[in-house]
Amino acid sequence: MLAYAIKRLVQMAIVLWAVSVIVFLMMSFTGDPVFMVIPIDSTDAEIEQARRILGLDRSMPEQYWLFLQNLVQGDFGRSYVFRQPAMDLILERLPATLEIVIVAMLIAAFVAIPLGVYAGANPGKPLSRLIMSGSLVGISLPGFWVGMMLIFLFAVEWRLLPSSGRGDTVEVLGIETSLLTWDGWTHVILPSVTLSLGTLAIILRITRAGMMEVMRQDYIKFARAKGASRKDVLYGHGLRNALIPVVTIFGLQIGDLIAFATITETIFAWPGMGKLLVDSIYRADRPVIVVYLMLVALIFVVINLVVDLVYTAIDPRITVK
Amino acid sequence: MHARTPLRHLLAGAALLTVLATPALAQDETKTLTVGLTADAVHLDPQAGEELSSNIMFYHIYDPLIRRDANLEFGPGLAESWELVDDTTWRFSLRDDVVFHNGEPFTADDVVFTLERLKASLMANLAKNIESFSAIDDHTVEIKTFQPYAALPNDLAAILILNREHVTSVGEEQVDLQPVGTGPYELEEWVKEDRLVLEANEEYWAGAPEIDRVVFRPITNPATRTAALLTGELDIVQDLSVRDVERVRREDGFEVITRPSLLNLVLALDMREKSPTIPLDTNPMQDRRVREAIARAIDVDTLSKVVMNGLSTPSEQYVPETHIGYVEGASFREMYPFDVERARELMAEAGYPDGFEMTLDATNNRYVNDAQIAQALASMLSQIGIDLELNLMPRANFFGYIRVPSEQSSFIMSGWDVPSGDAGSMYAVMFYTRGVKEGYGQVNRGSYSNPEVDRLVEAADSTPRIEERDAHLQEATKILLEDIPMIPVHYEQDIYAARDGVVFEPRTDKFLWAYEMDIED
Numbered sequence: 001m002l003a004y005a006i007k008r009l010v011q012m013a014i015v016l017w018a019v020s021v022i023v024f025l026m027m028s029f030t031g032d033p034v035f036m037v038i039p040i041d042s043t044d045a046e047i048e049q050a051r052r053i054l055g056l057d058r059s060m061p062e063q064y065w066l067f068l069q070n071l072v073q074g075d076f077g078r079s080y081v082f083r084q085p086a087m088d089l090i091l092e093r094l095p096a097t098l099e100i101v102i103v104a105m106l107i108a109a110f111v112a113i114p115l116g117v118y119a120g121a122n123p124g125k126p127l128s129r130l131i132m133s134g135s136l137v138g139i140s141l142p143g144f145w146v147g148m149m150l151i152f153l154f155a156v157e158w159r160l161l162p163s164s165g166r167g168d169t170v171e172v173l174g175i176e177t178s179l180l181t182w183d184g185w186t187h188v189i190l191p192s193v194t195l196s197l198g199t200l201a202i203i204l205r206i207t208r209a210g211m212m213e214v215m216r217q218d219y220i221k222f223a224r225a226k227g228a229s230r231k232d233v234l235y236g237h238g239l240r241n242a243l244i245p246v247v248t249i250f251g252l253q254i255g256d257l258i259a260f261a262t263i264t265e266t267i268f269a270w271p272g273m274g275k276l277l278v279d280s281i282y283r284a285d286r287p288v289i290v291v292y293l294m295l296v297a298l299i300f301v302v303i304n305l306v307v308d309l310v311y312t313a314i315d316p317r318i319t320v321k
Numbered sequence: 322m323h324a325r326t327p328l329r330h331l332l333a334g335a336a337l338l339t340v341l342a343t344p345a346l347a348q349d350e351t352k353t354l355t356v357g358l359t360a361d362a363v364h365l366d367p368q369a370g371e372e373l374s375s376n377i378m379f380y381h382i383y384d385p386l387i388r389r390d391a392n393l394e395f396g397p398g399l400a401e402s403w404e405l406v407d408d409t410t411w412r413f414s415l416r417d418d419v420v421f422h423n424g425e426p427f428t429a430d431d432v433v434f435t436l437e438r439l440k441a442s443l444m445a446n447l448a449k450n451i452e453s454f455s456a457i458d459d460h461t462v463e464i465k466t467f468q469p470y471a472a473l474p475n476d477l478a479a480i481l482i483l484n485r486e487h488v489t490s491v492g493e494e495q496v497d498l499q500p501v502g503t504g505p506y507e508l509e510e511w512v513k514e515d516r517l518v519l520e521a522n523e524e525y526w527a528g529a530p531e532i533d534r535v536v537f538r539p540i541t542n543p544a545t546r547t548a549a550l551l552t553g554e555l556d557i558v559q560d561l562s563v564r565d566v567e568r569v570r571r572e573d574g575f576e577v578i579t580r581p582s583l584l585n586l587v588l589a590l591d592m593r594e595k596s597p598t599i600p601l602d603t604n605p606m607q608d609r610r611v612r613e614a615i616a617r618a619i620d621v622d623t624l625s626k627v628v629m630n631g632l633s634t635p636s637e638q639y640v641p642e643t644h645i646g647y648v649e650g651a652s653f654r655e656m657y658p659f660d661v662e663r664a665r666e667l668m669a670e671a672g673y674p675d676g677f678e679m680t681l682d683a684t685n686n687r688y689v690n691d692a693q694i695a696q697a698l699a700s701m702l703s704q705i706g707i708d709l710e711l712n713l714m715p716r717a718n719f720f721g722y723i724r725v726p727s728e729q730s731s732f733i734m735s736g737w738d739v740p741s742g743d744a745g746s747m748y749a750v751m752f753y754t755r756g757v758k759e760g761y762g763q764v765n766r767g768s769y770s771n772p773e774v775d776r777l778v779e780a781a782d783s784t785p786r787i788e789e790r791d792a793h794l795q796e797a798t799k800i801l802l803e804d805i806p807m808i809p810v811h812y813e814q815d816i817y818a819a820r821d822g823v824v825f826e827p828r829t830d831k832f833l834w835a836y837e838m839d840i841e842d
Contacts, residue, residue, distance in 0.1 A: 031717035037370050039446045040720060041750040041764050050443050083369055083494065092513060151548045163548040164540055166515045176512075269540040269549075271514030279360075282686070284717040 077287035097272035104196035112204040120211020138201030147267035164269035210242025251307035357558035361539035383481035383502030429456035434485035598680035614667035636809035646744025646794030676706020769806035
């Protein structure tokens with residue numbers, strides 16, 4: 001187990017280093033950040049002054065070396081545009097993104113898994129067909145369209161929920177959250193539902209496929225024969241064995257939603273970190289992009305690790321090594 | 322109707338919630354204005370950078386020495402009056418009844434500190450004409466310019482005064498998060514990307530604001546902004562989407578307000594011997610007839626109608642009529658009306674009956690419908706045989722790419738605005754011969770050079786009297802309209818929508834200012 005953990009840590013370090021190199025290389029092809037922060041008619045002397053202030057007067061390898069040196073000391077660099085530590089900019093927006101992602105994943109899990117189990121166990125029934133066509137709609141509808149329709153119906157036409165923004169928050173353990181206020185919840189619902197749709201449909205289809213496979217196995221017949229209840233057969237014996245791919249996809253989707261909830265955040269003016277990434281790309285704000293993508297890589301690595309551990313819990317035959 | 326019942330319950334529940342959620346109903350004394358902006362402010366430190374949202378906040382929190390009003394008229398701000406001591410020395414008398422939000426009195430030392438800090442900042446460009454400055458006494462400041470410069474008051478309207486005591490005590494970086502100025506509003510709360518709340522400064526020297534609380538909400542997606550206005554979450558929105566204009570007009574209780582912006586979309590023509598993207602030995606655009614042909618081949622009315630949905634104003638000159646240097650009655654559109662026949666003749670006369678190839682560099686995310694405009698230009702110019710290749714790029718790449726010496730560009734589409742209301746600053750950087758004088762010609766992308774224009778720009782920059790400056794610049798305008806180093810296309814329209822009861826008049830500089838607004842219910 002220890003060897004496994006060390007191996008994983010080394011892998012992680014390599015992934016993070018690779019991400020930083022790639023981003024540095026990529027950013028040398030995009031625009032010059034200096035022109036994003038100074039007036040267009042600045043003179044050469046003013047441009048030089050700005051470069052010095054931003055540390056852009058050094059060569060690319062030198063900048064990268066400085067970045068690594070600072071990184072070791074826990075300094076992730078400063079945004080060219082905001083002039084604040086890049087990590088702080090991201091971390092102050094992270095809780096808002098996590099909120100809608102967690103709620104979206106809960107919606108997806110609690111809706112998709114029972115429906116998927118039902119559709120997988122009763123493939124021929126009309127309700128199953130309905131569920132399956134519904135899931136196709138969920139996969140094919142673009143998120144921005146769904147978001148706009150939800151705003152149009154629930155906010156503009158029916159006046160049930162607010163159209164955008166995060167609403168009231170309270171501070172718990174130093175983190176602002178809107179999940180503990182009523183106003184916050186009214187704001188969370190629409191973006192979370194929008195965000196959950198794609199994931200919901202994918203998980204539903206994977207659960208169904210797994211269930212159809214599993215339900216043909218002998219041990220299901222055996223469980224039925226020994227008189228286990230229908231619920232027990234479906235969830236205890238069936239779902240448990242169909243769960244491995246579901247967990248894998250679930251993990252990947254969480255990472256994906258955290259890192260790239262950009263569109264949903266933009267539509268609902270949700271103050272999350274996805275929008276920061278897009279804005280930073282537009283502004284050629286390299287320090288923020290580097291830290292953002294490294295953080296995303298870290299999140300994916302951690303999620304994969306957790307998923308591996310969950311495998312062993314679901315299926316005792318699997319061990320980590 | 323069983324199906325209806327649950328919905329009705331929901332609606333009743335929601336109505337109840339709305340009531341619970343707005344205890345503010347009881348205290349209708351406080352007037353709160355909620356504004357939907359296109360983006361969150363990036364800075365609250367006016368020397369750290371600038372873009373529209375930040376600028377809007379700056380003018381709520383800080384004051385300049387000279388105040389620019391909604392129609393680009395300049396008047397007293399923190400400076401009560403000013404006089405010219407000699408051709409390059411200005412003396413400003415400051416108000417003595419002004420207090421910063423932190424309680425510190427405003428003095429000449431704060432002005433000196435502001436200018437010192439500005440000179441060393443990213444925004445040093447704002448002080449480019451200022452050579453030195455000093456405090457004469459607590460409420461008098463002297464500013465020297467490098468050369469006689471009549472537009473100094475216009476420049477000063479963009480320099481916002483900081484408090485020395487505050488900046489030194491909180492540290493450089495915190496100024497961005499904890500701004501302290503003398504302005505009509507103070508920062509109450511800033512939740513990045515969600516809301517920025519300002520509270521009225523009851524002690525404001527020009528009188529307490531009518532609106533007690535202003536909430537700015539950044540909503541990037543235009544359709545969401547419209548929705549939030551219609552649901553009553555917002556009182557007023559900036560940049561109403563062109564698509565939603567009709568929808569909001571139809572709705573009761575809302576008003577759409579438009580005003581031509583200051584941003585002039587212009588096409589810069591390369592005038593060098595040989596042009597980078599034209600595969601010919603000499604550059605055809607050196608010939609004035611070719612430039613005129615291009616101007617005549619562009620149908621700005623069609624652009625306005627088809628591409629801009631009627632929400633643009635064709636430009637008459639390089640600057641709007643409110644500006645110093647605008648020539649009454651002169652119109653690029655009347656001089657070179659859309660006329661393909663005449664344009665073809667001119668091309669033939671110049672020796673290019675079959676046209677030529679070149680590339681247009683333009684943005685695709687900076688100006689309203691910029692990519693579509695570029696496409697329309699390509700089809701218009703194909704009428705006179707010019708085969709226009711489009712090179713569209715995001716603005717992050719664009720401004721570095723086209724930067725002087727513009728070694729890859731022949732034909733560039735970009736926007737230019739002069740909120741200081743003075744053509745001189747534009748002509749000096751865009752039309753003065755490049756590379757001969759520091760601070761001049763650095764944005765002269767087409768390498769235009771006319772000694773007469775250079776002389777006039779210099780003359781304008783060497784008189785401390787505004788009427789003389791205006792006269793010189795008007796002469797320059799006339800020559801430029803004749804020479805066509807650049808084709809002015811149109812001004813975008815600024816579009817706002819507000820609910821009834823919001824008293825609002827759009828500003829030319831687009832800086833929404835709650836101090837000038839009110840709510841009447």
